[in-house]
């Protein structure tokens with residue numbers, strides 16, 4: 580029996596099979612239909628070999644079926660595959676095991692996210708409180724030694740923030756990968772390349788503004804996520820999470836742009852990260868050219884993330900309003 584032009588479809592729980600083949604009626608069109616006992620998924624897959632056609636149809640809802648078809652009498656051509664047969668208790672056990680494993684995974688994921696957010700919250704709170712207290716005690720002088728007092732904790736928090744890109748990429752959290760990547764790469768570029776590699780930048784007041792603006796946003800974002808891990812929310816915190824970025828994001832990017840502009844003559848002077856050219860052409864290309872391109876990318880990044888956060892804000896407050904109605 581060799582089948583060609585196989586057509587298998589499921590409409591309203593009825594499977595329709597049609598194919599051309601050479602069988603009992605010679606070369607002919609053969610077919611059958613089966614109406615399933617309970618709802619099945621409309622997507623159906625099939626694979627044909629020399630000997631047989633394997634059709635896979637998924638149940639709409641997991642569970643034990645009394646029998647396969649609506650008709651009590653089994654069609655004569657239908658026979659169970661006992662190698663893959665599960666009786667009621669086997670099927671229930673399998674489902675229970677799957678549910679147990681799934682619950683286990685969800686608890687582990689929630690625990691991991693909660694600890695991650697807690698660590699970030701503590702880190703950024705330490706930064707924010709430390710900077711505020713130092714500002715009150717030392718006034719303007721505190722602007723000049725922010726890097727020396729805060730950078731280690733900022734390095735720690737920002738390296739850890741790379742986890743956020745992985746969380747988004749592996750679907751651990753319902754968030755877009757690109758905005759998260761822009762945020763993490765953008766900040767780490769400023770922190771490690773602009774501030775970290777140029778000693779002269781360490782004592783510039785711009786470090787204070789960048790660190791203060793970053794941490795001012797995060798002290799609301801991470802506790803918001805911590806509550807979210809347990810499906811809880813505190814309305815004021817939700818409002819703050821989805822509102823403080825409106826002035827702080829552009830200000831943060833502006834402070835970063837000032838830092839980049841201030842670093843350009845320093846990179847030109849020190850020739851740090853400059854790209855050497857072949858002797859025949861001349862000296863080297865200064866890293867400041869990369870920084871000019873980066874300045875353009877920054878505003879592109881700001882636009883992408885601002886739009887993303889605006890959409891998140893609208894989605895959040897629209898859902899809440901609908902729930903309230």
Ligand SMILES: CCCCCCCCCCCCC/C=C/C(=O)SCCNC(=O)CCNC(=O)[C@H](O)C(C)(C)COP(=O)(O)OP(=O)(O)OC[C@H]1O[C@@H](n2cnc3c(N)ncnc32)[C@H](O)[C@@H]1OP(=O)(O)O
Nearest residue numbers: 752753754758759765796804807824827828831877880891
């Ligand atoms: C390709 C690389 C190119 C690089 C180019 C470089 C150019 C760089 C230019 C840009 C430079 C920007 C640098 C940054 C500057 C600043 O930070 S300035 C200071 C102000 N900053 C901010 O205000 C930004 C703060 N950051 C964020 O808001 C986020 O990082 C975000 C990615 C921009 C947006 O967050 P997102 O997660 O998408 O939105 P949410 O609504 O908060 O979350 C969506 C859902 O996901 C859940 N969730 C997310 N994270 C977690 C988590 N850690 N734990 C638990 N749950 C999480 C969240 O609860 C939401 O779920 P639902 O409630 O069910 O919807």
